[in-house]
Amino acid sequence: MxxxxxxxxxxxxxxxxxxxxxxxxxxxxxxxxxxxxxxxxxxxxxxxxxxxxxxxxxxxxxxxxxxxxxxxxxxxxxxxxxxxxxxxxxxxxxxxxxxxxxxxxxxxxxGNAAVLAEARSGSAQGARDVVMLTIGTGIGGGLFLNGGVYRGSVGCAADLGHIVIEMDGPPCLGSCRGRGCLEVYVSGPALAKEGERMASLSPQSGLAGAIADGHKLTGAIVTELAHDGDLAAIEAVTTVGQRLGIGLVSIINLLNPEVVVIGGGVIGAGELLLAPAREMVAARALALARDVVRIVPAGFGAxxxxxxxxxxxxxxxxxxxxxxxx
Ligand SMILES: [Zn+2]
The missing domain is CATH 3.30.420.40 (ATPase, nucleotide binding domain)
Known part of the structure; x- marks a missing residue:
């Protein structure tokens, strides 16, 4: 070929x-x-x-x-x-x-396509057990387990955005009947919402300034302001990163992956998102699984x-x- x-x-x-x-x-x-x-x-x-x-x-x-x-x-x-x-x-x-x-x-x-790319020749190349979350409008999930894509009994496994992190949380979106699903808290729109909340708490911040200038906050705008050093924007990204970490604790305890790859538009926040997620995993996941796992950005990016x-x-x-x- x-x-x-x-x-x-x-x-x-x-x-x-x-x-x-x-x-x-x-x-x-x-x-x-x-x-x-x-x-x-x-x-x-x-x-x-x-x-x-x-x-x-x-x-x-x-x-x-x-x-x-x-x-x-x-x-x-x-x-x-x-x-x-x-x-x-x-x-x-x-x-x-x-x-x-x-x-x-x-x-x-x-999600299966994305994890295949990362496991074959991206940032999880060579690993046998890989979990991938693609965080954008929602969360796409992919599992590469024991050296191959894992699809479940009828093909609908790895819907990692619908891991429940709060029993009585907000209703999930679209056709999901769940409440408190991970993607309600961790996505581009969730980052924008957290940015709006931080702007209302910090009227002097860059976030509040962007709203005052007539911008509708998006995940991309919050991310850009965070990279520029706006403390309220950094806190919004940190909060979303911590929530991501909570979801990863369950995934890592369940599957003991070598690598967790994070892709999608929200990974534009880079270490501002991943560092708080890793801290949450280090603090709350079980021994051995938490010690071996690497949590990394997608090698192929978007x-x-x-x-x-x-x-x-x-x-x-x-x-x-x-x-x-x-
Ligand atoms: Zn859901």
């Missing part, structure tokens, strides 16, 4: 990223689309359009397209059964895309899902070409 060329697609709750990958995992010909507030048919059109943009800028045909999508995938029926952030309900996603794109298509959950979707396409297209099950 030396001269392989695939397209990897990472479909997030608000943004679609696509790019071509070669056998050395070089990403080129990037394209993106904004996908929030779209109907199901508009969303499928936008995905096809974005992949065609990547293909149009390549000087050669592609061997396959890999998708990481933020959905529970019913593998027995090959459908995207449920999505918390997108209108994909009971959509036979792989078949629809294969027909519209005219090439082999491989689909997995976006492109882990895209790269993982591409790796999946390369590996599974290669497996089919070699007569394997695919």
């Amino acid at each position: 030396a001269d392989v060329c695939v397209v990897g697609v990472d479909l997030g709750g608000t943004k679609l990223l696509a790019g071509s990958l070669d056998g050395e995992l070089n990403v080129r010909n990037r394209a993106h689309r904004w996908v929030s507030q779209l109907s199901a048919s508009e969303l499928l059109d936008a995905i096809v359009d974005c992949v065609e943009e990547v293909r149009g800028s390549l000087g050669r045909p592609v061997d396959a397209v890999g998708f990481g999508i933020p959905c529970l995938i019913d593998r027995s029926r090959r459908v995207a059964a449920v999505s918390n952030h997108l209108p994909l309900v009971d959509v036979p996603f792989a078949d629809v895309m294969a027909e519209r794109l005219g090439v082999p298509v491989f689909v997995d959950n976006d 492109e882990a899902g895209l790269v993982g979707a591409g790796i999946m396409a390369i590996e599974r297209a290669g497996s089919i070409a070699a007569g394997g099950a695919g």
Whole structure:
């Protein structure tokens, strides 16, 4: 598969990223689309359009397209059964895309794609037991256990955003019926909300100044102010990092991973987010598990899902070409 060329697609709750990958995992010909507030048919059109943009800028045909999508995938029926952030309900996603794109298509959950990228050649390269959390609009989870992606009995494992950290906490979002789920407390919108709370407590802060200047706080704005040294913004990021740490304590006690990889837009806060999370793990997780685990940012940054979707396409297209099950 030396001269392989695939397209990897990472479909997030608000943004679609696509790019071509070669056998050395070089990403080129990037394209993106904004996908929030779209109907199901508009969303499928936008995905096809974005992949065609990547293909149009390549000087050669592609061997396959890999998708990481933020959905529970019913593998027995090959459908995207449920999505918390997108209108994909009971959509036979792989078949629809294969027909519209005219090439082999491989689909997995976006969290599974991201953890595959990090375990194969990102910041968890070489580790056998890896947990990944992709923190953006919500939390995507991925488990790479005992040397392979772990999907659970029907394929919906690793929904790490729905670990409950408070029994009577706020209702969760979308189709989740839970309360007090981790992603209610740890996400881009949660960081913005914490920023608003800190701004109201610190009227002299940069956060309060941004609001006074007419900005609606976002996770990205809070992160930028924190990097600039605004103490209220740093405290907002610290609080979210501590809450992340609480979620990680349960994950680490349960699975004893070698590496926990944190990706998604919120990891733009870097050590401001990870240091308080590590402190919480050191203080509260069980011995041995807490001593061995490394908690690190994604090696592929915001492109882990895209790269993982591409790796999946390369590996599974290669497996089919070699007569394997695919
Ligand atoms: Zn939930």
